[in-house]
Amino acid sequence: MLPFYSSLLLFLAFSTTGGAVDMSNALIPKLCSNSSSTDPNINYGFCTTSLQAAPDSPCAGLRKLGTISIRLVKFNATNTRCYIKKLLKNRRKLHPFVRQCLDDCYELYSDALPTARKAAKAYAARNYVDANIELSSVADAPLTCEQGFADKKGIKSPLTKRNEQLFQLSAVALSMINTLQ
């Protein structure tokens, strides 16, 4: 074998086996421990896991992480709105009270989506005051939705976990904005 090729093979062998690149972002645990200590609504593990799962988070700085967290809010709300829509497909099988709550939640989530988009726009324009206002309003949607189910005894919300996740994601995004402000 020619020397060039053998050294190329050696190089390839090294770059694949020895390629242990640290893809974690040291900023994430710092931000999340800061956020979770100042905001009791934020769970440290949830915060780090959510941000680290974003494919573009390893090299992200603070501002980009803020963009990512608002995007996570949008994705989450979009997915849950769709989930509620699917639950409502079986309208006649639903308990009338649950159906009413789900209708309300669908409306809340439908309003939360354009609001989250406005927050993203304000954030991109470094208008952190407006971004904060819009995101606070997004964070209210899952709370109000969940509260609806709690108003009647013996009724279990099918959205508890999703509401909790959207609320926490909004809290994470809000805390990033407050750090930048």
Ligand SMILES: *[C@@H]1O[C@H](CO)[C@@H](O)[C@H](O)[C@H]1NC(C)=O
């Ligand atoms: C921690 O939070 C405080 C208050 O929100 C903020 O002033 C500070 O810059 C934050 N530090 C880091 C490392 O994010």
Ligand SMILES: *[C@@H]1O[C@H](CO)[C@@H](O)[C@H](O)[C@H]1NC(C)=O
């Ligand atoms: C919402 O976000 C959380 C945290 O990133 C994630 O674990 C969960 O799967 C998301 N849920 C939906 C419905 O997108």
